[in-house]
Amino acid sequence: MHYADNVDYPRLLSRPSIYIPGLGLLFGVLLYTQAGATSLGKALVELFGLAEGSPLAANLLVALLITAVVALNVAVVMRLSIRHQMYAVWVELALLVLLFFYSFDLSFEFIRRKIGFLLTQGLVTTLYVSAISIVVASVLAMIGAIAKLSSNGIALGIANFYTSLFRGLPLLMQIYMIYLGLPQLGYVINAVPAGILALSLCYGAYMTEIFRAGIESIPKGQWEASRALGLRPRDTLTRIILPQAMRIIIPPTGNQFIAMLKDSSLVSVVGVWELMYLARTQGQTEFRHVEMMITASLIYWILSIVLELVQARIERRFNRAQMR
Amino acid sequence: MMQKKKLSLVETAPEPMGATPAVQIKSLSKWYGTFQALKNVNLTIARGEKLVICGPSGSGKSTLIRTINALESFQEGQILVDGIELTRKPEAVEAVRKRVGMVFQQFNLFPHLTVLENCMLALRLVRGVSQKVAEERALHYLGKVRIPDQAHKYASQLSGGQQQRVAIARALSMQPDIMLFDEPTSALDPEMVKEVLDTMTQLAGEGMTMAVVTHEMGFARQVADRVVFMDRGEIVEQGTPSEFFSNPKELRARTFLSQILH
Numbered sequence: 176m177h178y179a180d181n182v183d184y185p186r187l188l189s190r191p192s193i194y195i196p197g198l199g200l201l202f203g204v205l206l207y208t209q210a211g212a213t214s215l216g217k218a219l220v221e222l223f224g225l226a227e228g229s230p231l232a233a234n235l236l237v238a239l240l241i242t243a244v245v246a247l248n249v250a251v252v253m254r255l256s257i258r259h260q261m262y263a264v265w266v267e268l269a270l271l272v273l274l275f276f277y278s279f280d281l282s283f284e285f286i287r288r289k290i291g292f293l294l295t296q297g298l299v300t301t302l303y304v305s306a307i308s309i310v311v312a313s314v315l316a317m318i319g320a321i322a323k324l325s326s327n328g329i330a331l332g333i334a335n336f337y338t339s340l341f342r343g344l345p346l347l348m349q350i351y352m353i354y355l356g357l358p359q360l361g362y363v364i365n366a367v368p369a370g371i372l373a374l375s376l377c378y379g380a381y382m383t384e385i386f387r388a389g390i391e392s393i394p395k396g397q398w399e400a401s402r403a404l405g406l407r408p409r410d411t412l413t414r415i416i417l418p419q420a421m422r423i424i425i426p427p428t429g430n431q432f433i434a435m436l437k438d439s440s441l442v443s444v445v446g447v448w449e450l451m452y453l454a455r456t457q458g459q460t461e462f463r464h465v466e467m468m469i470t471a472s473l474i475y476w477i478l479s480i481v482l483e484l485v486q487a488r489i490e491r492r493f494n495r496a497q498m499r
Numbered sequence: 500m501m502q503k504k505k506l507s508l509v510e511t512a513p514e515p516m517g518a519t520p521a522v523q524i525k526s527l528s529k530w531y532g533t534f535q536a537l538k539n540v541n542l543t544i545a546r547g548e549k550l551v552i553c554g555p556s557g558s559g560k561s562t563l564i565r566t567i568n569a570l571e572s573f574q575e576g577q578i579l580v581d582g583i584e585l586t587r588k589p590e591a592v593e594a595v596r597k598r599v600g601m602v603f604q605q606f607n608l609f610p611h612l613t614v615l616e617n618c619m620l621a622l623r624l625v626r627g628v629s630q631k632v633a634e635e636r637a638l639h640y641l642g643k644v645r646i647p648d649q650a651h652k653y654a655s656q657l658s659g660g661q662q663q664r665v666a667i668a669r670a671l672s673m674q675p676d677i678m679l680f681d682e683p684t685s686a687l688d689p690e691m692v693k694e695v696l697d698t699m700t701q702l703a704g705e706g707m708t709m710a711v712v713t714h715e716m717g718f719a720r721q722v723a724d725r726v727v728f729m730d731r732g733e734i735v736e737q738g739t740p741s742e743f744f745s746n747p748k749e750l751r752a753r754t755f756l757s758q759i760l761h
């Protein structure tokens with residue numbers, strides 16, 4: 176990769192001046208935050224049958240143990256190839272996050288009982304609301320971007336007003352406006368279409384700016400070469416400019432899709448039975464909020480990971496030609 | 500592997516279009532805002548003629564040749580290409596661009612397409628030629644600009660000189676009557692200038708009508724029928740290369756030549 180120079184600078188974590196103070200700091204922080212009194216600390220103290228009854232000794236023991244594990248872990252991971260390092264670290268951090276959730280003393284029996292409904296009703300709704308919104312928002316964004324770059328005053332006016340309004344108003348407000356406002360005009364709209372419409376309009380407005388910036392980033396010489404060859408405006412845009420602009424458009428668009436996925440939870444305010452709504456209502460019945468929230472969060476996370484992977488694939492495709 | 504076969508860059512024989520000049524420019528004026536970039540320019544390019552346009556930076560050379568294929572607009576005057584009046588109407592612009600090929604200083608190859616696709620795309624989309632015929636024709640012209648076996652590479656994998664020759668092949672694939680070159684060698688390293696000029700010389704030898712903005716005076720002497728010298732948006736002087744280089748009449752032309760020839 177061109178981001179790294181061809182010089183083997185000493186690895187950050189292999190420098191004693193970095194890792195010794197680093198481990199020292201970790202040890203100090205653990206000691207200061209009374210690691211011995213945490214649930215993990217207590218478990219460790221019990222496991223080793225040492226230092227029971229003495230908080231200071233327990234703190235010292237736990238801090239030392241954790242620091243040693245971290246040091247060992249770093250030493251091992253340092254020896255892997257960059258790819259394996261990446262995976263190893265990713266998995267370790269994910270396990271820590273899961274461990275954090277695990278420490279909440281969750282009722283897995285409750286989760287098992289509810290997850291079916293959460294998935295078949297909540298996840299499915301979230302998925303199709305998001306998927307339709309993603310498609311509609313992309314179409315709106317493309318139209319908006321072309322309008323913004325056109326020399327048509329009316330199109331320009333509409334596009335500018337559109338992005339200003341829908342980027343400017345809070346999404347929650349937009350959802351209410353469409354769901355409660357449109358019936359005032361005589362158009363009764365169901366909750367799901369209202370949610371989809373609001374998400375599409377809002378994210379279409381954000382993405383209009385992304386698409387516009389992507390198109391504008393293509394040098395003027397590309398337009399000129401295409402015109403000189405006689406290509407019509409439409410072909411110039413779709414065959415020459417957009418394929419190149421995609422490289423620039425895709426990363427921020429992937430971001431928007433992930434954000435939209437989670438913002439789709441806002442449509443629960445109008446009573447759409449999507450993931451977040453069900454997580455909240457199902458938890459209420461038995462005072463098991465945390466279980467449902469964590470389950471829903473993990474589902475969102477998994478969906479985001481899927482989107483990230485899709486994005487990476489598409490990026491690779493458009494990067495095929497090494498560009499100047 | 501020597502290719503000794505004489506390659507012809509121009510397929511179409513000189514057309515029997517009588518006396519219609521390739522390009523007629525009449526009293527052309529152009530403004531960028533309040534700045535007048537072209538001042539009442541009159542210029543006729545005959546069929547088969549090789550014209551070299553030179554002049555100091557900012558004198559309006561690019562602006563002039565870019566008006567010929569409507570990459571720049573103009574406010575006053577008239578341009579006729581093969582007798583077709585260039586207006587802002589889509590049909591007029593289409594008809595003109597069909598007859599005019601252009602080569603840019605910065606090559607402007609399409610980086611997301613291979614060399615072959617660069618040469619085929621407009622054939623497919625504009626001429627409606629079949630995939631097979633388009634590919635044959637593109638390969639034919641790539642062969643002629645001596646881009647051997649690079650057809651499936653991307654532009655960024657070629658040297659500057661090769662890229663510019665691909666750009667020439669791309670323009671030729673459309674089989675234009677007139678070729679415009681805007682400083683085609685100015686962005687090239689010295690050792691690559693020659694390969695591009697050789698290709699252009701070969702093209703000239705085959706009867707193509709050419710308008711070339713360049714400061715390559717060797718090329719002008721060897722190839723040009725006429726040299727046009729511009730300054731501040733005007734054609735100040737014109738003549739055959741030998742007249743112009745050995746005995747420039749205007750002070751501005753003399754000053755320019757002394758600077759460029761050291």
Ligand SMILES: Nc1ncnc2c1ncn2[C@@H]1O[C@H](COP(=O)(O)OP(=O)(O)OP(=O)(O)O)[C@@H](O)[C@H]1O
Pocket residue numbers: 531534536554555556557558559560561562563
């Ligand atoms: N888009 C533009 N807007 C405003 N002024 C412009 C624009 N394009 C060119 N000009 C001006 O018009 C004049 C002629 O420009 P042009 O590019 O035709 O010069 P040139 O002879 O090709 O110069 P060079 O040798 O540097 O390429 C210059 O003074 C330039 O500053």
Ligand SMILES: [Mg+2]
Pocket residue numbers: 560561562681682
């Ligand atoms: Mg120029």
